[in-house]
Amino acid sequence: MSRPRYPDGPSHNWTLEEQYARCRLHEIGEKRLIQILTRHWKQDRGVLRALEEDCAVFRGLPDQGFWLLKIESVVEGVHFTKGTPFFLVGRKALARALSDLAAMGAIPRYAMVALAASPRLSLFALQRLYEGMERLAKAYRLFFVGGETVRSDALLITVSLLGHTPGYRPVLRCGARPGDSLFVTGELGGSFPTKHLVFEPRLREGQWLAQNRLARAMIDLSDGLASDLSQLARASGVSFELDFSKIPRRPGISLSQALQDGEDYELLFAVAPAKVSQLQKQWPFRTKLTCIGLCHPADPKASQTLDAFHGFDHFA
Numbered sequence: 501m502s503r504p505r506y507p508d509g510p511s512h513n514w515t516l517e518e519q520y521a522r523c524r525l526h527e528i529g530e531k532r533l534i535q536i537l538t539r540h541w542k543q544d545r546g547v548l549r550a551l552e553e554d555c556a557v558f559r560g561l562p563d564q565g566f567w568l569l570k571i572e573s574v575v576e577g578v579h580f581t582k583g584t585p586f587f588l589v590g591r592k593a594l595a596r597a598l599s600d601l602a603a604m605g606a607i608p609r610y611a612m613v614a615l616a617a618s619p620r621l622s623l624f625a626l627q628r629l630y631e632g633m634e635r636l637a638k639a640y641r642l643f644f645v646g647g648e649t650v651r652s653d654a655l656l657i658t659v660s661l662l663g664h665t666p667g668y669r670p671v672l673r674c675g676a677r678p679g680d681s682l683f684v685t686g687e688l689g690g691s692f693p694t695k696h697l698v699f700e701p702r703l704r705e706g707q708w709l710a711q712n713r714l715a716r717a718m719i720d721l722s723d724g725l726a727s728d729l730s731q732l733a734r735a736s737g738v739s740f741e742l743d744f745s746k747i748p749r750r751p752g753i754s755l756s757q758a759l760q761d762g763e764d765y766e767l768l769f770a771v772a773p774a775k776v777s778q779l780q781k782q783w784p785f786r787t788k789l790t791c792i793g794l795c796h797p798a799d800p801k802a803s804q805t806l807d808a809f810h811g812f813d814h815f816a
């Protein structure tokens with residue numbers, strides 16, 4: 501007899517897999533959820549990296565470098581409040597996706613926008629929201645090529661971006677090696693209530709680091725330094741040692757806020773020992789650059805962990 505598709509009732513013997521499937525999302529957490537949903541996905545040879553990177557990376561034709569694809573959403577009540585000016589909601593929706601392209605050193609080219617909005621929202625509001633996106637797109641010379649519109653009680657904007665790295669390799673999360681120095685741009689913490697709406701994605705900095713092959717692993721800080729550094733280290737198979745006194749903080753911000761507030765949208769990257777002085781001498785930007793620590797060989801017993809600090813998790 502075939503088993504019922506959705507078994508239930510007191511007589512059913514649950515397999516481990518079935519028990520797991522009944523867990524609620526808050527018991528699993530965001531990262532583990534993504535892993536469970538995607539672990540059986542297969543890729544073809546054109547895909548250089550799919551999951552666990554800031555963008556998916558594809559091989560272009562010879563001489564064309566690589567193509568990168570990203571999708572990011574902002575949701576009312578999660579990424580902005582009801583009173584947030586619509587111009588800034590639109591700006592943030594695009595800036596968040598741009599920050600992920602920056603983290604791989606890519607140049608953004610084309611964007612699509614999905615919009616979920618209430619029928620009661622005014623046209624004026626959405627025009628301001630689109631203006632916010634368009635102003636930023638113009639500054640980075642990127643073009644909108646379409647989108648999608650649906651009805652929803654909560655306002656949600658999803659931006660998908662296509663970018664490329666013509667003639668150079670994108671910087672992955674997995675390239676850090678023991679001995680590398682860890683650098684961060686800007687200042688961390690205290691992104692709410694204002695900075696998360698008006699931050700400048702570090703596109704020029706990321707592109708410069710990739711084109712000059714100065715960063716060998718990079719990530720943008722969205723969930724907080726503690727969480728995002730742990731991700732970069734795990735992807736690279738290294739451990740790390742932070743000099744907490746060096747972590748650049750925004751005025752009035754404590755160390756634990758700098759580690760776990762999130763939405764900094766700064767770049768964290770690893771630099772080989774032989775390239776550290778070149779980086780420091782040639783850094784051409786006004787953006788603050790700080791060395792905050794070192795990478796070490798992976799050693800679960802001896803390595804520093806930031807487990808005591810919590811990053812942002814949509815389901816925790």
Ligand SMILES: Nc1ncnc2c1ncn2[C@@H]1O[C@H](COP(=O)(O)OP(=O)(O)O)[C@@H](O)[C@H]1O
Pocket residue numbers: 534537538550551552553554555600722723
């Ligand atoms: N619902 C989903 N289905 C498939 N893949 C996902 C989903 N959500 C996130 N991912 C992938 O998981 C990885 C981590 O996602 P996320 O934490 O949102 O990255 P980021 O902080 O760089 O925006 C990325 O490779 C992303 O493409």
Ligand SMILES: Cc1ncc(C[n+]2csc(CCOP(=O)(O)OP(=O)(O)O)c2C)c(N)n1
Pocket residue numbers: 577578579580581596692696722723761762763812814
């Ligand atoms: C109303 C509101 N609540 C909370 C926050 C703080 N916040 C929202 S999302 C987030 C983390 C980053 O967002 P996520 O969607 O996880 O970005 P990703 O890692 O996918 O780039 C933080 C710190 C906020 N900006 N606005």
Ligand SMILES: [Mg+2]
Pocket residue numbers: 554599600603719720721722
């Ligand atoms: Mg990211």
